[in-house]
Amino acid sequence: MMLKDLRIAVLEANLELVKRGLVLYTFGNASGIDRERGLVVIKPSGVDYDELRPEHMVVTDLDGKIVDGDLRPSSDLDTHTLLYREFRSIGAVVHTHSEYATSFAQAGMAIPALGTTHADYFYGAVPVTEPLSDEACAGQYVHETGVAIVKRFREQGIDPMAVPGVLVAGHAPFCWGKNPDDAAHNAVVLEAVARMAYRTLTLKATSEGVSQALLDRHYFRKHGAKATYGQR
Numbered sequence: 001m002m003l004k005d006l007r008i009a010v011l012e013a014n015l016e017l018v019k020r021g022l023v024l025y026t027f028g029n030a031s032g033i034d035r036e037r038g039l040v041v042i043k044p045s046g047v048d049y050d051e052l053r054p055e056h057m058v059v060t061d062l063d064g065k066i067v068d069g070d071l072r073p074s075s076d077l078d079t080h081t082l083l084y085r086e087f088r089s090i091g092a093v094v095h096t097h098s099e100y101a102t103s104f105a106q107a108g109m110a111i112p113a114l115g116t117t118h119a120d121y122f123y124g125a126v127p128v129t130e131p132l133s134d135e136a137c138a139g140q141y142v143h144e145t146g147v148a149i150v151k152r153f154r155e156q157g158i159d160p161m162a163v164p165g166v167l168v169a170g171h172a173p174f175c176w177g178k179n180p181d182d183a184a185h186n187a188v189v190l191e192a193v194a195r196m197a198y199r200t201l202t203l204k205a206t207s208e209g210v211s212q213a214l215l216d217r218h219y220f221r222k223h224g225a226k227a228t229y230g231q232r
């Protein structure tokens with residue numbers, strides 16, 4: 001079985017989504033990439049998580065062509081492969097329909113950085129894409145989802161490794177990381193900070209963020225590297 005270790009890591013990331021209550025039934029998906037071989041391992045489409053095994057994972061190239069696997073790859077494959085092509089530093093992608101992050105996505109609202117918990121993981125607001133056009137919705141929706149994500153990060157000058165997640169307007173969140181475990185971890189934290197932001201906004205009815213100094217302190221204390229947000 002090719003890429004056995006990556007298959008197991010992707011399976012474990014998928015199962016973490018279930019364990020943390022981020023997905024129901026067959027919702028959501030996780031993938032990982034072997035950058036040296038240019039191969040992606042992704043969850044098969046529509047398979048119950050309870051039945052998922054490493055041998056069920058589908059291996060594709062970066063254009064989504066199936067290299068190994070008998071099952072259909074996740075219906076979100078084209079979003080995952082586009083993010084791997086455009087965000088060269090990421091090693092895994094996770095998509096969920098987690099409740100609070102999906103609520104922000106459906107409202108077309110970014111998740112503002114309202115506290116240190118957020119700042120520990122996301123260097124600024126978690127952005128939301130533009131709503132996808134009627135043409136995109138009727139056509140290559142999954143590919144256009146990836147296009148909308150990359151467009152948002154490029155136009156706002158956001159480092160994807162400094163903000164490892166996004167809300168797709170009208171849909172739900174995508175997260176990423178250096179490996180499948182990291183991407184799943186970011187998806188769990190994204191849902192937690194979305195829930196806290198929702199409750200904070202309900203209490204305070206304001207979306208002013210933390211000070212830049214607090215954002216810098218907490219983010220750089222954990223991640224060290226200089227990140228960018230909104231800087232050309």
Ligand SMILES: O=C(CO)[C@@H](O)[C@H](O)COP(=O)(O)O
Pocket residue numbers: 026027028029043044045046047073074075076095097
């Ligand atoms: O976003 C969606 C559907 O809206 C998908 O992510 C499904 O939730 C999971 O599809 P498969 O990965 O099983 O094809």
